Amino acid sequence: MAPVIIPGVDIAKLTGPMVLGFMWSYMLYGVLVVQIYLYTEMFPTDRKGLKILVWVMFFFETLFTVFMTSAAWSMFGSGWGDVNILLQLNWSWGLLPLVSGILSALAQGFYIWRIWHLTRKLWWPVPIALTVVAQYVGLWWFGIQWNIALWHVSVLPRLSPGVSVWLAGSAVTDVLITIALTITFWRRKKQTKFAQTTGILNGLIRLSIETGALTSITATGDAILWLGWERFNYHFAFFLVLGKLYSNVLMATLNCRNPTFLIGTQASVSSMSRGGDASVQTAFWSEPNELRQRLPVVNINPVGSRGAVQVSRNFYVESNPNAVMTNFNSSDTRVDDFGKGSYSGRL
Secondary structure, three states: OOOOEEOOEEOHHHHHHHHHHHHHHHHHHHHHHHHHHHHHHHOOOOOHHHHHHHHHHHHHHHHHHHHHHHHHHHHHOOOOOOHHHHOEOOOHHHHHHHHHHHHHHHHHHHHHHHHHHHHOOOOOHHHHHHHHHHHHHHHHHHHHHHHHOOOEHHHOHHHHHHHHHHHHHHHHHHHHHHHHHHHHHHHHHHHOOOHHHHHHHHHHHHHHHHHHHHHHHHHHHHHHHHHHOOOOOOOHHHHHHHHHHHHHHHHHHHHOOOHHHHOOOOOOOOOOOOOOOHHHOOOOOOOOOOOOOOOOOOOOOOOOOOOOOOOOOOOOOOOOOOOOOOOOOOOOOOOOOOOOOOOOOOO
16 A cells, blocks of 8 residues: 655654654653662662652653653544644643653753762863753743644744754753763772772773763754754654653662672672662762771671581772772761762763
């Protein structure tokens, strides 16, 4: 059967990208649900502020999914066979960009705070925050004008500047966050004297680059598809998954604090225990300022019968402010603002 044509345009180029975006978005929502379940199991004692961030993010992700389902039904359910539905979108498309912007704001705001907490300097957080502001000025200008026009695709060309600022700002923000985290961890790596700490920092650098590239490439691809093929719906395939990528990256960052993800290090002898105990996690999230001396090695050697397995645990603290291995059972150790000491990076 020959494809239906609207003013010389193949229908598949309008509906196909949306179908892919809907499917990928639902898939990432399922992944997010699993990640939140793991978070509640591994970190039941996290501080209230962090838990609020997680559940607020999950609320808006669920809201986005509900609106997206309404959009999918209007196009491929009740509006199936009506070519006008491809030109006059339903009300949910007016809210989807705004909710997606809130999700990216939550994730990017978290990383801005994290960079400041790691560096205690403003030369990275301020430029990144400015790009976020520019990004959301473009987004909200577009969102207001788009809703005033009642979601008719014919108005999209004249709203292109706002969309371009929004998508380009999102990509630039992700690139700056990735560079800032990579440089910060690289400097810590140059200062450390312990091979084990160097290995953890190498992992943090790699994860920062990989996960930063994930959101950066998606946002950049969305901008390129919008600017280059505006009359088609190619960009919707990336738009519908971008917010979910931010949420999944943020949850993965929080979950990787658990010692289970530090296999091969001496960070924990109870990595399979529930709760992500602070006493067995690394201190990238705490950056203790009080500890300046090297703590003695503590060996736990259970006395057993012949053939028993000997279990030992070593704790190290560097003699400089960049300590990353510490004994959190010590009463002098300051716990991170996110609570309980942990493993940080941009996963």
